[in-house]
Amino acid sequence: MYRLLIADDEALEREGIEWIVTRMMPNIFEVLHAENGRVAIQKADEFRPHIILMDIRMPGIQGLEALKEIKAQNPQIKMVVVTAYEYFEYAKEALSLGVKEYLIKPAKREQVVTLLQRLVAEIDQDQRKRNEEFTMRDKFIQLLPLAETEMALVFMSDQVNETEVGHLADILELTIDKGCALVIALPEFGLTSEKELGMEKKKIYETVKNFTKGFIKNRTGCVVSSMVHWHMVIFLLEKAHMKDEVLREEAFFLGTKLVETLHQQRSIDATIGIGSVQADIEGIRRSYFEAVFASTYHKKWGNLCRFEDLQILTVEGQGEASDKFIANNTTDRTYVELAIKRIRDEREQRTWSVLDSAITFIKGKFQEDLSLEDVAEHVHLNPHYFSKVFKQQTGETFIDYVTRLRIERAKEFIRDGQFSLKEVCYLVGYKDPNYFSRVFKKVTGLTPTDYRINYNQA
Numbered sequence: 001m002y003r004l005l006i007a008d009d010e011a012l013e014r015e016g017i018e019w020i021v022t023r024m025m026p027n028i029f030e031v032l033h034a035e036n037g038r039v040a041i042q043k044a045d046e047f048r049p050h051i052i053l054m055d056i057r058m059p060g061i062q063g064l065e066a067l068k069e070i071k072a073q074n075p076q077i078k079m080v081v082v083t084a085y086e087y088f089e090y091a092k093e094a095l096s097l098g099v100k101e102y103l104i105k106p107a108k109r110e111q112v113v114t115l116l117q118r119l120v121a122e123i124d125q126d127q128r129k130r131n132e133e134f135t136m137r138d139k140f141i142q143l144l145p146l147a148e149t150e151m152a153l154v155f156m157s158d159q160v161n162e163t164e165v166g167h168l169a170d171i172l173e174l175t176i177d178k179g180c181a182l183v184i185a186l187p188e189f190g191l192t193s194e195k196e197l198g199m200e201k202k203k204i205y206e207t208v209k210n211f212t213k214g215f216i217k218n219r220t221g222c223v224v225s226s227m228v229h230w231h232m233v234i235f236l237l238e239k240a241h242m243k244d245e246v247l248r249e250e251a252f253f254l255g256t257k258l259v260e261t262l263h264q265q266r267s268i269d270a271t272i273g274i275g276s277v278q279a280d281i282e283g284i285r286r287s288y289f290e291a292v293f294a295s296t297y298h299k300k301w302g303n304l305c306r307f308e309d310l311q312i313l314t315v316e317g318q319g320e321a322s323d324k325f326i327a328n329n330t331t332d333r334t335y336v337e338l339a340i341k342r343i344r345d346e347r348e349q350r351t352w353s354v355l356d357s358a359i360t361f362i363k364g365k366f367q368e369d370l371s372l373e374d375v376a377e378h379v380h381l382n383p384h385y386f387s388k389v390f391k392q393q394t395g396e397t398f399i400d401y402v403t404r405l406r407i408e409r410a411k412e413f414i415r416d417g418q419f420s421l422k423e424v425c426y427l428v429g430y431k432d433p434n435y436f437s438r439v440f441k442k443v444t445g446l447t448p449t450d451y452r453i454n455y456n457q458a
Contacts, residue, residue, distance in 0.1 A: 002120060004029040005049040007040035007066065008082065009058040013105070017053060017112060024113045028120070037066030044070045049077060051119050053103070056083045067099065076126070078119045082107070146354075147171045152225035155181070155235050155284050165281065167382050174221040178244070179237035179284045180251050181275040183291035184208060184258065186230040186268060201227050204266060208232055211261050212254065220250050233291070235284060244277040248308075251277075255304045271295050274306045354379050355393050358386070366405045367429045372398045406430070407443045414452050421448045 004021065006014045018031045032047055034040035036058050044052065052070065056063040067079055080101040101115060151168045169176050186204065205227045212234055216222045221237030236251050255272040262268040273294030275287030290307035358379045362370065375398070376386040390398050406428040413424040422433050425448075430436035441447050446454065 001027070002029050002051065002123065003032060003047055003049040004116075005032045005034060005040065005043055005047070005052045007034040007037070007052060007058070007063065008055040009035055010055075011035070013055070013082075017107075020109045020112050021116065024109060025116060029116075037062060040066045041069050044074060044077070048074060050123055051078045051080065051116065053080045053082050056081055078123065080115065080119075148223055149226055151223050152233060152235065154281065155179075155223070156225070156233070156288055157285075167385055172221075172223070174223070174237055175239065176221075176237060176281060176284070178242075178247070178277060178279050179221070179235055179287065180247060180277045181284065181288040181291040182234040182236070182251055182255055182258075183273045183275075183288070183295040184232045184234070184262075185271040185273070185295040186232075186262075187270075204262070204268065205232065207262065207265055208234075208258065211258065215254055215257055216250070220247060231292075231295075233288060235288075237284075247277050252304075252306065259304055271303050271305070274304070276306075276308050352393065354381065355389065358390065359394075362402060363405065366402050367409070367427060369431075370402065370429065402429075403439060403443065407440055410436075410440060410448070411444070411451065414448060415455050417452075417456075421452070424448065 006017050008014045008017075014033050014035075018033075021029050021031060032043055032049060034043050040052070040054065040063075043049070052067070054063045054067050058066075063081065067081070070077060071079065078101070079099045080103060081099055082103045082105060084105045101119070103111060103115065147168050151165075151172060151174070154165055154168065165176065209224045212222060212224055216236070218239075220239050220242065223235040223237070225233040225235075234254070236247060236254070238247055251274050255274055259270055259272060262270045273291040273296070275290035275294070278284055278287045294305040294307040294310060358375050361375055361378045365374070372387055373383050376383040379386065381389070387398060390396075390401070394401060396404070410424050410428045413419050413427060414421070419427065421437075425431075425433045425436040428436075430439070437447050437449075440451070444451060
């Protein structure tokens, strides 16, 4: 039921409109009355009506003044000004308040009903739009982990497509001009049950990710990878031309706090390696390899190690970190390859989940006027990216896939014999019988007519 507020200083006017509404539109409105602008403001704040019919000329606070205050507090309310003909000039001022509807006293029943029906339809449409926006936002939020996993893979893998990277950065609202990596090496637990092991890993992952996001907030960009074996990677990215030293300090403080948090919340002693601040994707990947090496340098749990500090030791003659880094690069790459494989597997699984949703949507809609953009919007992916993923996973372009479905269904209809060829054309999503005939022949080698003849003769 919708709430309707009638604001007029004349009781007969209010009662007359209420009579029209309750008689002509029964069980649709809960009707409220206000005898002046002040009461209208109070009731609008208390009851949040969907529609207000406001008389312009009232004692005390005038109608337009009341509408202005109500609009400021409740911008979604549908507002209608009611005025006598001689005061119609005042109604023009209401346009600046976003009021687009008016009634001239005395309003006829048909006018009141028609206006209210139109406003109710608008309210319903607005609600549907808001629900769709909420649904889309929820689905978008659900897809963010997929984008974050993909971005982690970009930093860890040599295979980089600049177009895809740009889309991922836009989705995650990140800049990738500069950054550094933190690698968290965790001790392996002696849990025998795969279920227990999986649950423990999930808890650790959530602890690291939630703490990292909460600690960093909006000071830097942040990408957290999935847990691979007993490692996790955090990439910190510059924000608003941040100085290298600031990003370096953020990484150090985050690493220090993560060691403490994992010890306090999960009773885990972790080793964290921090790579140097580097520019561009290739540099950030180099920082990742540095962090992998630094996380295993001392082989002690609970140690925070920066690769840059190891380089200082080399200069002072107390070690040869750079040489070890190069020598151990093969070993480190074994872990990196494992990480990339695990992330790719996860990405593949999520991609197929999105693709399954797309294919289900296509199979339910291919008999209609369906475009690639429609399907991409349904699964909340960029059309260019969706087109590429679709071709990679199915081996067909979107157009070829839909065409195949349509022609297969057309062949079924033709063999069934219940419909004319023109009807079959429309039933499978084509609007032009001549175009349908050309597509059918291109796919099958026969025109629809020849296909029907051959089938009937067989």
